[in-house]
Structure formats: C-alpha cells, structure tokens
Amino acid sequence: MATPDLAPPASGETDTISRSRRRAWGMTTLLAALYVINYADKAVLGIIAQPLAKELGLNASQIGLVGSLFFLTFTIGGFFAGALNRWLTLRWALLLIAVIWGVVMLPLLVVASFAVLLGSRLLLGLAEGPTSALLHTGAYSWHPPAKRGLPGALISSGGSLAKITIAPLLAYITVTMGWRAALVSLAILGTLWCAVWLTLWSEGPYLQSDTSHPDTSHPDVAEADDEPTVPWSRIFRTRTFISGALLVMSVYALVTVVLTWLPSYFEVGLGYTRLQAGSMFAFPSIAGLAIMLSSSAVADRLLTRGARSRVVRIIVPAIGVLICGALLFALPIVATPIVAVLIVSVGYGLATSVFPLLNAAISEICPPRQIAGTLGAFLAVMALGGLIAPYATGVIVDAASSPAAGYATAFRAIGLVAAVCAVLALILANPERDRRLVRGRSTP
DSSP states (O other): OOOOOOOOOOHHHHHHHHHHHHHHHHHHHHHHHHHHHHHHHHHHHHHHHHHHHHHHTOOHHHHHHHHHHHHHHHHHHHTTHHHHHHHSOHHHHHHHHHHHHHHHTTHHHHSOSHHHHHHHHHHHHHHHTTHHHHHHHHHHTTSOGGGOHHHHHHHHHHHHHIIIIIHHHHHHHHHHHOHHHHHHHHHHHHHHHHHHHHHHOOOOSTTOSOTTSOOTTSHHHHHHHHOOOOOHHHHHTSHHHHHHHHHHHHHHHHHHHHHHHHHHIIIIITOOOHHHHHHHTHHHHHHHHHHHHHHHHHHHHHHHTTOOHHIIIIIHHHHHHHHHHHHHHTGGGOOOHHHHHHHHHHHHHHHHTHHHHHHHHHHHHSOGGGHHHHHHHHHHHHTTHHHHHHHHHHHHHHHSSSHHHHHHHHHHHHHHHHHHHHHHHHHHOOHHHHHHHHHSSOOO
16 A cells, blocks of 8 residues: 655644744844854954053063953853853843943043953953853754754854954954044944844743743753753763863964954064954954854754764864864964965864854753753863963063064964864764763762
C-alpha cells in the first residue's frame, strides 16, 4: 500500500512560524545594536588616545595601564551576570547597564585628568562586564540550541560593526571637534537605544524567565523547564570550559590590544595620518565580521544535518587561531606598512570567529537555566586577557627601538600565546562529552 503524502502546513501555521522567526531575528538585532554601542565605548579610548595623551601629558605605558585596568573591573563585572539575571529581568538589567555607560563617561568632560580618566574607565568596565553574557542569554531565548551559532555571531559581530561604522565616525569627530565630542556622541547614542529597547523588547520562548507559564510547545522549552540545575563547580571543571576559556582569553588579549592600540600603531608605527588610522581601524573588523558570520552560519547548518559540535565549534575555530598565531609571529619581519595592516586584519578576522562558536559550545554543556551564569563566568575569565595585554603593549612600545618595532613585537607575543591555547583546545575540548558528564548525574 502506498504511503500517503504528508500534508503541508496550513497557511495560518506557516504565517505564524514566519512571524515568529522575523520577531526572533528582530530581537536579536536589537541586542546586537547594544553590543555595537558596547564596543564603541571600549574602542573610543584607542581613537582618542593620541590627542588625550597630548593634552594630559601621558606616555604609552599610562594609556596602556588605563586600558588594562578597564578590563580588571570588566572581569569582575562579568561574574555578576548570573546574579543580575536572577534579580532583574533582561529588560531592566540591560537598561540599567546602558544608562550607567553613558553617565560614567561624562565627568571626564568636566575635569580632564588622568585620575578621572582612570576612574571613569574603571566604572565603565564594571558596568560592561555582565553585558555580553546577558546579550547572549537574550538572543538564545529566541533560538533553539542547534541554531545558536549564527545569533551568537550576530551579537559578537557588534564589535566589528562598531569598528566598521562608528569608529571612523568617532575618528572624524575627534579630528574635527575634539575628543570630548566623541564621548558626548556615544552618550547620545546610548540614550537613543534605551528608548527603542523599552518600546520593543520581549523575552523569547526558549529561556523564559517567567516559568509559571512556560511555552512547552517547543521541546527545548520543555527541557529547560524540567532539567534541574547542577553544581557550578561541575561545569567549571570540565575540560571544555577550562581549555575554551584559555583560548578565548588569548584571543581577547588580541582584541583588547587592537581596541587600545591599533589606531596608534597605524599612526605612529606605520606612518598613516590620524584620520587614516581611525578609518583603517575598521579593516580587521571587516575581516572578522565576514569570517564570523559565514563560519557560524555554516556551523549551524552542519549541526542541523548531524555534524559533531566538537568539529564545527571547537576544531574549526581553533585552527583559525593557529593560522592567526603564525601570521602575527611573522609581523616583525614585515617592512611594508600595507602588508602589516593586511596581516593584522586577516589574523584578527580568523581569530575572532572563536567567540560565537565557543559561546555556543559552552551553552551546550550546562542546563538552560544556568546559561547566563555559566557564560558570565566564561566571559569574565576571557576578559582576563585584557588585564595584561594593553599595559604590556605600552611597556614594550616604550622600551622598543621604535614604535613600529614595539607594536610588532607585542603582536608576535600575543600570536604565540594564542597558538599554544588553540592546541590545548584541540586536545581537550569536547562539548558532547562534557554535556554528558555535567548533565548525566543528578544534583547532589
């Protein structure tokens, strides 16, 4: 007897699914917009570093110290992501964070001094620390586990978009109107986002905060509602968490050096003008954006077709970091400025693909209700890379025979460390194995 054809979805059901997907991507885009502002706040120090240093009489080590201490409080703030997710809804937690960003930059406009600069960046770091984990949690609330790579990449691409779109604009504002105008522009941008956020945001069905009326029509929602929590130590001791944290920490060291020093490297190291350097700040981010989005989209497609998470979310990005390490290691022997720009840009692009893929891998190993806390701790450890790298780069530049040699040496050291961490991840990380280890036993 012939098997009857399956009936296609009713038109009303198709329309509902289509509207749900559009809304999911609309909410994800809204979250990514905040990450753009988040990264613009980080990147502005690199853009205004030279005029600020000239006005305040600062050397490279002092600017590097400000960059590194920012990531000290950024790391501390990251551990509060889980607590904020419990105390407040995502709507109010992210609104509070965005408001604080705008406020803490304003004192520097009134009293321009090294102490005020340092204090404002410390407070900014503390407020920005929980942001990435909360943004990913919000995005994951709209997407099932097998399809979280691309949404995570869209969130992470906010950093690239900030450097592609906002950084050149900030550079132009700094050159034409001064560094204070750049800070005011960011405060206004944050205020506009807050107004849109309050109007549009709602939480998705996959990680609902309100568990009194969960939408159990989705199997992943039912899992989130039924699965018990596990001890945090069980998650943090897994080889995937430890080796993954080391890998993203090493890549984040590169990111923080780019944020703090890349315009200065292009200007005083390679001889480009200040406006050219600020505009070329976008080059690594263009490469990073293209590689990040394409690799995450392919990874999601492969996972839905049965590929192993270890292959697409660990092995592929780790190999990208290995290639990045080799490129950066060769930087000191490059004498042509445009080739140096190309090496940094391509290496940066290959390395930053680890962020959305590793975040998605880490979200696999913990119960859904613990994603915010797990990612908060993971990203806080990641931020440790920013504690040392910007300051160490400043020290190396001050001690080098020339700024170009100093910056190239710093990039070489970062590339070597990142390559070693990539090898460790290739050997140790396995999300499927550690998911079974973490979730396979009941809570004691």
